Amino acid sequence: MKKKTCSWLDSNIRGGIQILNNKIYPCCGPSKPFYDSEDLDYSALSIEELMEKRRKLQQQINEGTACQNCEQIVEKEEEDINVGPITYLSIGLFSTCNLRCRYCYFTHDELSQKLKPERTHLLPFIKRLTEHGVMKKDFSIGLAGGEPTLFEDLPETLKFISDNYEKPGMVLLSNSSITSKTKKIIDVLKDTNERFDKGLYTSIDAGTRATYKLLRGRDLYREVKNNIINYAKNDTFNRITLKYILMFDHSNTSNKDIFGFLSFFKEVMKYQKGIMAMTIDCDMLSKEPFDDKMIAAAGKLYYVATEIFGIEVAFCGGGLVNSTTVGKERIKLLQEYARNYKTARKPLIERFYLLLLGYSSTLNNINRLFKLYKRTIRLIKILYFQ
Template sequence: MNTSQYYLSCEHLEYNVVFFTDRIRVCCGDEIRRSNSLLPGIAIDDINLDNLDDLLSEFRQYKEQIVRDINSNKPIICKGCKYLRKDYWEKSATFKLVNFSTDYPCNLKCSYCFQNSKDYNYKTNYDIYKLISKVLQSKFISKQTQFIYACGELGIHPKAQELIQFFEGNKVSFFTNATKYFESMHQLICKPQNSMLVSIDSGTKETYRKIKGADLFETVCENLCCYAKNNGNVILKYILTHGNTSMDDLNGFIDFCVKANIHNIRIVYDWNITVANSQMQNAAIYLLHKAKKRKINCYVDESFTCERM
């Protein structure tokens, strides 16, 4: 029997959860909603983490109320969001996507990173290791649940190996800067429906050092070549920002993808730039055409998993 209902909602409200620094959130917002503090969510800390299923039950009820408010035309932040659509929605007993996106230190200083902004004042209220171990035991998780690990830089976490091994047998995408190579991560991304997303944002070591704040371009490229071996699903991201739109960088980036046997890339604009200038727009078009000629899949949305070639 079909139990779906037709109403205004989105994938995030229906099926997803984001574990942010100080709260569980419905989503990560979009490019026109820059105030993280206004995004829907409920508080989380080490205390209520001990009763995670109760907290997730409360969170699901919270999301259901948001959907009712949207369909009652109440003035809430979700109103007018581009992800909302009228559709038939089937209720799910488990989450389809779990995004771990809490604060954790990073060994890079990316020019566009929101943690470097003067308005950023969030602080993690719970232990990442404890969180993930609890989530994987939750009744709201199934073998079909897709995970994103985007907590600072995994490579410098003291329990990096254990965290990677947590996801054995699950669907996972690691968001990392690839400044460190882990054989265990490589083995995972060689399996179907797993991937690694790395923002390299350059095609020359000079620009990488300027954008990323560290002289690690050659190390990262070497690690990426290793991760891409044996059909490792590496997705390279190019965040177009001030100073990385030269022909040397754009050509160098595509040439490296070919050299490393990387088949999937994402092109996005710097989150902090309200309107991309013509130079950035032309750079995006150039990358798209160059990628197509080299038979590289190019994604311009929020995709974190890509089909293998």
């Protein structure tokens, strides 16, 4: 018999939980939180109760008393539904951050909040979930904030996950601007389980120091660049995604910023052994039209990423998402711009930038091929001669 389930509740689909400050939600959708209390103590939370709340919500969805009309509801055979172990855990226990981005959805008061000791320790909560056996062996964790590197026990937590799970995944949504913290992450992730899939997601949004300072509130462009290059040089993450959020007041849509960012991206690519990806987005708090300057800036980013770097571009997050009608229309416009841009006669300065990016990208690829060739030869030697 078919029954309703929700992708966020069903362990065979997303099977997640979202934690934001003092609230625990069943999903990142419009649902009511399971818990909402200033004094929520994650290290003392009843895990049985939390899991029971998930099962109860599933029952209410079928009774028609919760989440009606949510697009995440699907129908499945009853025996294929499993509101059981957690597949994805999204964690943001505080809003505190060292930056002050103009597009941030936290207020300055929230960003400046003093960190409470019980909110800066993640390990006790992860240990409790592990002791209760409620996380899948290949579960993924999304670490956000505020700024998640401010978790005091982040390195120990990552080590614990690596040691106790067979094939875990992790995405760190960090601004990568705190050098002392990035060094600790490099140290711990160097020696983790080989099957640990580790991703970094950092928004850059500028191609110059001045624009970075204007948009993010602090002059840390150089630090961010060095930190991410260090991550790449130390093979810290399997995947690095750099994001560009376009601002509707055109403060970061100039060629200087767009090509400056692309050159930053290319630098990281030079050292990153794993995957590199780009996310193009626009400020979701603004209601202004996605005008020609926005389309041109997004189109150039898309063109260079897909045609010159040959990498994947994801649209997720704010005003450029595949899941809304407005987002889909904007993506269509920027992709059309990129198609025309490919064959259009470009201003001399843009041709110069593109030539430089193309040249170094080709060198990168040759270098990668050479490394691959050396690795293959080494493997053949091991197989046949040792």
